Structures are given as C-alpha cells and as structure tokens.
Amino acid sequence: MTIPVARPLSRNPDARARGENRREDATLDEIGAGIVSRGAPGHARVARALGTGIVAGRFPEGEVLPGEAALLTRFGVSRTVLREAVKTLSGKGMLEARTRVGTRVRERAAWNLFDRDVLAWYLDAGIDGRFLRDLAEIRLAIEPAAAALAAMRRMPPDIARLEACVAAMRDAPGLDPAFASADLAFHLALADASGNVFMHSVGAVTEAALDVVFRMSRPTDPHAHDASWRAHAAIAAAIRAGDPAAAARATEFVVRDGLRNGAAAVEAAGAAPYPCADPPCARENPT
Structure with a gap:
C-alpha cells in the first residue's frame, strides 16, 4: 500500500534568507494540485x-499565508x-x-483535531508516524476505559x-477489506457498549482515521x-464475563499492537516513525 507522506516545499527554499515572510507562486501551485474539488x-x-x-x-506553523491578491488569483474566487x-x-x-502582519498559521496544538474537516485534511495529506502516535495515545486514554465500562454495563445486544x-x-482474510471493516465496527461497538455518550462521540469523530489506520495495519499472514x-x-x-480490568x-x-503494525506500514512506505521520548510504541504490551 502506498501511503502519501507530507513533503517539504520544493521551491523558494531561501525565502526567509531574503527577508520574505510569504510563500507565493510555488506553494500556490502545490496546494491546488489534486486537492481542490470544483464541485x-x-x-x-x-x-x-x-x-x-x-x-x-507546505505552510509551516508560524508561517504567514500568501497575500490576498495571490490567493484570489490562484483560486479564482471572490x-x-x-x-x-x-x-x-x-x-x-x-x-x-494579525494587523499589518497577515494571516499566520497557528501552532499545531491550537488546531481542533476533533473537527471532522481537520481530520479529513490529515487523511488527505497522508498519515505519518506522528499522526499514528497521537491517535494511539488518545485511543489509549479512552478505549480501555470504554471497555471497562462496557464490562460493568454490558447488555446482551x-x-x-x-x-x-x-x-x-x-x-475474513487479513488482506480482505472486510477484515478492516469488521475491525472498525468492533471498536465503534465498544464505544457504544460503554454507555457513555462522550466516548460514543469520540469514536464517531475518529471513525474515518481509524478506518484508514485499520486498513494499513491489516495482518499480512x-x-x-x-x-x-x-x-x-x-x-x-x-x-461478557463482567471483568472490567x-x-x-x-x-x-490491541491498541498498542495496531500502533506497531501501522508504524511498520508507514516506515515501509518510506516515512520514518515520529520520534518521541516515551511513546506507547516503545513499551512492551501488557500480557
């Protein structure tokens, strides 16, 4: 499977050295290519x-967007x-x-990653090691707790x-898309079984990301x-046994195993996993 990976700006490499704050023609060509849906x-x-x-x-954190005139020309809009x-x-x-500065890209920590559009743009841009790590960490914070609640509140359905x-x-064979679909359905059912509406909502928001990750991490043998x-x-x-622990x-x-498999898929596609001091992928799975 080919996994698109974010690439650096290919032209205007020394814009900052020339004292320029904006990225113009090269970036505008890139951001429109294959992304803008005319419908x-x-x-x-x-x-x-x-x-x-x-x-x-392509627009790094802290970067100022191209000027309004350049963007109007590129997109052909009012x-x-x-x-x-x-x-x-x-x-x-x-x-x-910002007045007299322009429109600046904010730091990643300020982005609303639970927004469906932002999550979809992540998938458009290509999943990398950092995305997998961050998604795994929020899953580790939520899914085990959801499973524990499900064990306490279990209902036959x-x-x-x-x-x-x-x-x-x-x-379903591991490489069959039906395996990934069933995997996704299991984790969404787990969120529902917790009986917690917030856990259900988080599962619904991350559904698209989990679908891609599960397709990446399908077992190959x-x-x-x-x-x-x-x-x-x-x-x-x-x-079923009512054992929350x-x-x-x-x-x-399961979440840690999926992270390892997904990271291996990203690395095989040519992107190095995102380095971190104490990632969940660096610790052994509990037994």
Missing part, C-alpha cells in the same frame, strides 16, 4: 485546499469567498489574522454485536490474522 462550494474547496496544505506542512474560507480555518484554530464483529474478523481476531475476542470475552488490559494490548 464543492467556493469557500469549502478553498478551505480544504489551504487546510490540507497546512496539515501537510474576496468574500476567500475571506469566508479563512474565517472557517480560523474557527478551527488553524489560522490567526452489545455483547452480540461485539462477538459478531469478532466472527467477521475471523472469517495467517498467524498474524489469527492473533488479531483472537485478541479482539479476548476483549469481548472479558466484557481484563477488558481494559485486552483493549490496551
């Missing part, structure tokens, strides 16, 4: 093009449409307008849904396939 409303397609460019690093797109991105925490997903994973569906079966069994441990094991 979308004007401000939506411009917001998507700029948003994907920001996420991909000033009203462009300003609406910038307003949209500002509302998502990605841009900040929830258990039946989880076990049906496990059966679908068992019956019969042994890995068997281990994967059995690991999910252990979660379902612990929930066991359900949480089994879920943490």
Whole structure:
C-alpha cells in the first residue's frame, strides 16, 4: 500500500534568507494540485485546499499565508469567498489574522483535531508516524476505559454485536477489506457498549482515521490474522464475563499492537516513525 507522506516545499527554499515572510507562486501551485474539488462550494474547496496544505506542512506553523491578491488569483474566487474560507480555518484554530502582519498559521496544538474537516485534511495529506502516535495515545486514554465500562454495563445486544464483529474478523482474510471493516465496527461497538455518550462521540469523530489506520495495519499472514481476531475476542470475552480490568488490559494490548503494525506500514512506505521520548510504541504490551 502506498501511503502519501507530507513533503517539504520544493521551491523558494531561501525565502526567509531574503527577508520574505510569504510563500507565493510555488506553494500556490502545490496546494491546488489534486486537492481542490470544483464541485464543492467556493469557500469549502478553498478551505480544504489551504487546510490540507497546512496539515501537510507546505505552510509551516508560524508561517504567514500568501497575500490576498495571490490567493484570489490562484483560486479564482471572490474576496468574500476567500475571506469566508479563512474565517472557517480560523474557527478551527488553524489560522490567526494579525494587523499589518497577515494571516499566520497557528501552532499545531491550537488546531481542533476533533473537527471532522481537520481530520479529513490529515487523511488527505497522508498519515505519518506522528499522526499514528497521537491517535494511539488518545485511543489509549479512552478505549480501555470504554471497555471497562462496557464490562460493568454490558447488555446482551452489545455483547452480540461485539462477538459478531469478532466472527467477521475471523472469517475474513487479513488482506480482505472486510477484515478492516469488521475491525472498525468492533471498536465503534465498544464505544457504544460503554454507555457513555462522550466516548460514543469520540469514536464517531475518529471513525474515518481509524478506518484508514485499520486498513494499513491489516495482518499480512495467517498467524498474524489469527492473533488479531483472537485478541479482539479476548476483549469481548472479558466484557461478557463482567471483568472490567481484563477488558481494559485486552483493549490496551490491541491498541498498542495496531500502533506497531501501522508504524511498520508507514516506515515501509518510506516515512520514518515520529520520534518521541516515551511513546506507547516503545513499551512492551501488557500480557
């Protein structure tokens, strides 16, 4: 599988050395290529093009966007449409307008990554090691707790849904897209089984990202396939048995294993995993 990876700006490498604050023609060519959907409303397609460019690093954090005239020319839209797109991105925490300076890309920590558009732009730009790590960390914070709650609040329909997903994973070869679909359905069912509306909402928001990650991390051999569906079966069994601690441990094991597999897929595609001091991928799985 080829995984698109964010690439650096290919032209105007010494703009800062010349005292320039804006990135103009080269970047404008890049942000529009293959990204802008002509069927979308004007401000939506411009917001998507700029948003994907920001996420991909073509507009680094702290960078000032090209001037309004250059953007109007590139996208062929009215000033009203462009300003609406910038307003949209500002509302998502990605841009900040400053008097006499221009519109600056805000630091990544300010972006609303639970916004569906921002998450979709991440997927458009290409998943890298950092994205996998960050997604795994939020999953580790939420999914084991969801599994523990599910074990305490288990209802027969929830258990039946989880076990049906496990059966679908068992019956589908690892490289079959049906395996990834069943894997995703299992984790969404787990969020629902927790009985917590916030956990359900987080699962719904991250669904697109999880779908891509699960397709990347599908088992490639019969042994890995068997281990994967059995690991999910252990979660379902612990929930059926009403054992919150066991359900949480089994879920943490699955999330960490998925992170390792996803990181391996990214590395195989040519992108180095994101370095971090104490990542979940650096620690052994609990047994």
